[in-house]
Amino acid sequence: MIKLLLPILLAIGYGLLMYRLSVWRTKRQLDANSTELADPILNQLTRQMAGALDLPRIRVFIYEIEPVNGLAAPDGRIFITRGFYQKYRNGEVTADELASVIAHELGHVALGHSRRRMIDFSGQNALRMVLMMIVGRFIPFIGIWIANILTSLVAARMSRSDEYEADAYATALLIKSGIGAGPQKSLFTKLERLTKTNAGAVPAWLLSHPKAQERIAAIETLERKWGQALRGA
Numbered sequence: 001m002i003k004l005l006l007p008i009l010l011a012i013g014y015g016l017l018m019y020r021l022s023v024w025r026t027k028r029q030l031d032a033n034s035t036e037l038a039d040p041i042l043n044q045l046t047r048q049m050a051g052a053l054d055l056p057r058i059r060v061f062i063y064e065i066e067p068v069n070g071l072a073a074p075d076g077r078i079f080i081t082r083g084f085y086q087k088y089r090n091g092e093v094t095a096d097e098l099a100s101v102i103a104h105e106l107g108h109v110a111l112g113h114s115r116r117r118m119i120d121f122s123g124q125n126a127l128r129m130v131l132m133m134i135v136g137r138f139i140p141f142i143g144i145w146i147a148n149i150l151t152s153l154v155a156a157r158m159s160r161s162d163e164y165e166a167d168a169y170a171t172a173l174l175i176k177s178g179i180g181a182g183p184q185k186s187l188f189t190k191l192e193r194l195t196k197t198n199a200g201a202v203p204a205w206l207l208s209h210p211k212a213q214e215r216i217a218a219i220e221t222l223e224r225k226w227g228q229a230l231r232g233a
């Protein structure tokens with residue numbers, strides 16, 4: 001029995017260690033490569049959202065990487081990549097649309113997703129490693145293949161429901177702070193069009209998220225529901 005359990009326990013221990021290490025490495029990378037956002041228009045919008053949430057302020061940082069992405073760190077800080085911010089500076093994305101990304105990432109923080117998302121962001125390999133060691137022991141050769149499939153299944157399920165919840169949080173927050181859900185929907189359409197016009201340059205923010213059309217439909221369902229509730233009150 002011990003002979004069977006020991007390798008499994010070792011694999012799990014190793015996985016946990018790898019996870020800790022990757023969380024620590026990600027945090028260090030973020031700290032070293034980011035500066036606080038200092039754009040007067042965006043700061044005004046984050047102040048509006050902070051007001052709606054009764055928070056003193058919302059801290060947003062620019063993360064110095066090219067891929068268009070947003071990220072919520074487990075400590076509650078929100079990061080927008082330089083690439084995304086540049087799209088705003090170029091006029092391809094509006095301030096309200098970028099605010100909807102901040103609202104979405106705030107949703108991940110508020111709903112407690114960010115800790116899990118660190119697994120998504122940097123620790124998926126650890127999970128794969130553990131599964132490979134466990135499954136591979138019992139099923140040689142195709143064990144690796146099974147471990148890969150299991151890992152992507154877990155990650156996809158986890159992120160899909162998280163994304164819809166974060167979207168719903170953002171919709172509510174955007175409406176409450178007077179920005180409205182319009183920019184949230186128009187951004188999805190824009191980003192999807194962007195992926196079609198230059199293939200190969202798919203924004204990471206879209207890749208890790210469900211399909212734009214389905215997300216827009218989910219937001220519109222909420223708007224209808226909340227609209228009825230408001231009229232009924």
Ligand SMILES: [Zn+2]
Nearest residue numbers: 104108163166
């Ligand atoms: Zn998300």
